Amino acid sequence: MLLAARELQIPLLAVMLLGGCAAKAWRVLRSRSIKAAMDPAGLFPLRLHRPIMMAMCATEFGLGLGLIATAGRIGTTHPSLPATIVRAACALFFLIAMGALNETRQRRPVAGCGCFGDFSDTPIGWRTIARAGVLCAAATVTIGLPPLHMPSSSTTAEMWLAVLAFELSLIAFLSPELGEILVRLGYSEPCELRRLPVERTIAALHASSPWRRYAGQISSAAPIDVWREGCWRFVVYAGFSRGRRIDIVFAVYLQARRPVIRAAVLDAHTDEVLGLAETREFTAMR
């Protein structure tokens, strides 16, 4: 059973490391700035934040891949030297993380650890530090393990699952991120705060029946104005109708699928609304 528990740590650690790296990368991509993911480097001077952050992400990625790559049979000696180096480096990484978390907690009590990007904004507590300790211990017990193999019997497989369930429960208990994830899973951002590219708004508009209705009157290839008021984005096109210049204003509700679209036609010079019957509510037909 002990051997099964030790073997299990390798995939578990690899998943944790690659998951941490992916969560940080996702945060950077989402906010379009590496500064968003610099919580873990908060102890260092500002000019070192970026290189430390990049080094940390690269280390997590490298160790995660290294654990997987060295888990099987390499060479003739067991345990192989590369596997021992990767696992020892992994233990050292989590040991340093423990110390850094403890230091950050004392110096910047309101800062989150940033270990899993957006999900780790909760101030560092004893649970976050203990989690790093558990992962450090997990990495230590993998040193000297023989190559991994599939469970030889159903009893061994059940034992693996039991150990896995226990350890996942322990990590979940020590992870403040779990609460944040559960909240976000059931969270729908209000339309006033929703970020939706203009291109999607235009695409939805071009596929709608109001657009087809007014397309013959539109004279500008691109919108002459685009603005937003809370849940609505307004798109204005120039046009001609019955010899006079008009502005055709489309209001597109900011939702990803089947947005409500309204349209109004205004005189370009006086802003007088032309034809109230044309100011109706439509639903985009996609």
Add this chain to the structure above:
Amino acid sequence: MSPGVDAAWAATRALVYTVTGRILDVNPHVLVLGTAWGEQRFPLDPGTQAGRGGPAAPAALRRGDHAIARRRYPGGPVVDRIWAEVGRVTGTIAEREGPAALLVDEGPAKGRKLVIIGAEATGRIQVRFPRLEPGYLVDVIGVKHDGYLQALIPATSQPPYPADHPPTPPLVSGHVPDPVSGTAIWHEPGDEPDDLLGLAYPALDPETSCEHAAFAPPGCSGDPHATGPGCVRLPYLSVGSLLWLRNDCAERTRQLPVTSCGATARLFCDRCVTCDTSRKGRIADLTMAAFVELGGNLEAGCFNATMTIGG
């Protein structure tokens, strides 16, 4: 625009309390300002308060100073408050040169400004801003000089976090509250007209407004667009949107247009205590004229505000 729309916009632009201009002459009884409409004379009474970095007698103001004054009654001739050469710098400290000179980054749109902290103001400012180091926020009011601001008054208390780590606001379920309460501050006109009545809004549509167009210069330490939504969740609007703003301290309300990007306001999660303790976070960064028009005192730096979205 239609006549109706024209009238609505004109109403948002009309200043009834505030006058701005250059001081042409001043004595204990009359202030003469060179305004956009020519020379204008304003009677002063013994209760008129003036300031140039600190309280001063009106007669102590200097000819040539840029001044902003508030009338006692809407459209009335008598002014009861005069501020001369008042300035403010709000942003992230980019560089510190010696104990008294700071280069402050006000965001990609406004650039960097030099702040000099005089010996007489050092103690007062450092009590409220203990970390005058690169990466931390600063917000000071003082006297404008050629090329720099002489800081005299701290406009708030320094947030404990670095500028690029403001707290994350709580998630909002349902719709964003309307009206929303918080702090309203003011900013220097910069490239805007002195008498512009409007506000810099902290949450312009990131797809079409300042975040989209903003260019952060290399080494910019305080690009507010990269730091998330700030500590107040505000609905996305655009330049030109109209909203109602109420000064809860003076109980005065005006409809104001959004005239510029106020993303730097998102970095501050402070409260205003001008008349009561406001909710946390800055919801509007008013032009000087709008701030004074709504009854705010420039040297206070803020007032407790309630904002209602919609024209």
